[in-house]
Amino acid sequence: MASPTRRTIPGGSLYRTEKITLIDEHIDHMRRSGRAHSTMVRRRMVLTFLAEFLGHDPADATLDELDRWQASLVSVPQIQWKTAMIRPYYAYLQARGYRPDDPARLLPRPRPKFKVRTPMSDEDLFAAVLAAPMPVLAMLLFGGWSGMRATEIAGLHREDFHREPYGAGAFGRPATPPAPAPLGDEPAGTCWATVTGKGGDQRAVPIPGWVWQRLAPELPETGPLFVKTNRGGAVAGEQMGAHNITDRVGDFLAKLGIDDRLHSLRHRVATAAWRATGDVRVVQQLLGHANLAVLHVYTHVHSDAVAAAAEAIPRPAWPDTVGGQPIDPVPA
Known part of the structure; x- marks a missing residue:
């Protein structure tokens, strides 16, 4: 059996x-x-928890032991993502010849249930934007009109904004970075932000001209846009993480009595962009989704659109009368 290791936790204490x-x-x-x-x-985190549950090196785990570990998880979402975290580890051990089998391959894998989220209403979002101070205002505008994820907002630097799309996922990426976006003291059309999304993938995200005009004068001239602050308001200097962005927006909305989160703004952007263009590829590019199939979770279909689609289906030239007499319905 492999020997345990010592780790340090905040405060300086050690545990094995x-x-x-x-x-x-x-x-x-x-x-x-x-x-x-x-x-x-x-x-690494999930494998560490697994090791502590087993009481020994998880590389030596049997299927029965992994079954007991999975059964100890308290919810289906936990079973889904934690099982997904350990399976590649055991597949790697088998592929490299470190063990002859892959016990995790036989663990149950609950099928994820996709729920179509309701986008934040325009009424709620507009009220929040009009009441929001900086930097929450910038977070709301980047989320509500450019569809950025929390992690993408958190990673923004002033140097990421340009007049033209630029970045690994940009359209016809220029050989050199284009000119920086204007500072807001001159007319500006759409500018572009280079963001890093899921999997470290870069893409160019459009920033509506009016959004940039409103924000540019209040953004730092260089460096990260969003940094942590001390309780007194002094800048602590460390760049915010995605959870800080999500919490700041969520707390602000809660104070206004709005039961929504930052991520619902992506659903709003997806739905509005789809209604405006009818082009799912445009929506896919805007949101930065690698898989087109994911869009059904993000786009909200209005009942009027469904009814209009049914009414638009070709129908026969059904006469109202035959020989001047109303047509009786066919008995069921």
Whole structure:
């Protein structure tokens, strides 16, 4: 059995946890495969919890032990994502010849249930925007009119804004970065932000001209847009993370009595863009989704559109009368 290791927790205390064979090698393989840093962190975290549950190196786990671990998870969403976190580790061990089998392959995998979210209403969003101070105002505008994720908003720097699309996922990417976006003291059309989304993928996101005109004078001239502050308001300097952005927006909306979260703004952008263009590829590019099938979760279809679609289906030239007599319905 592998010997346990010591880890430090905040405050300087030490605790012992079981060693996880080849975890560093596996994580490095993920890094070289282009996996997102957040995914690597979660993989290590879940395997650490698994090791503590088992009481020994998870590389030696049997199917029965993994069954007991999975049964200890309290909800279907936990079973879904934690099982998804450990399965690639065991597949890697088998593929590299470190063990002859893959016990995680036989674990049940609940099918995720996709729920179509209701976008935030225009009435609520407009009220929030008119009442919001900086930097919450910027978070709402980037989320509500450009469809940015919390992690994309958190990662924004002033240098990420340009007059033309630029970045690894930009349209006809220029050889050199285009001119920076204007500071707001001159007329501006749509400008573009280069953001880093899921999986570390870059894409160019449009910023409506009126949004940039409103925000540019209040944004820092260089560096990150959103930094943590001390309770007194002094800048602490550390860049905000996605959870900080989500919490700031959520807390502000709650104070206004609005029961919504930042992510519902992406649903609003997706729905509005789809209604305006009718082009799912445009919506896919705007939101930065690799899989077109995911859009059904983000776009909200109005009942009037469904009714109009049914009415538009070709129908026969049904006469109201035959020989001057009303047509009786056919008995059921």
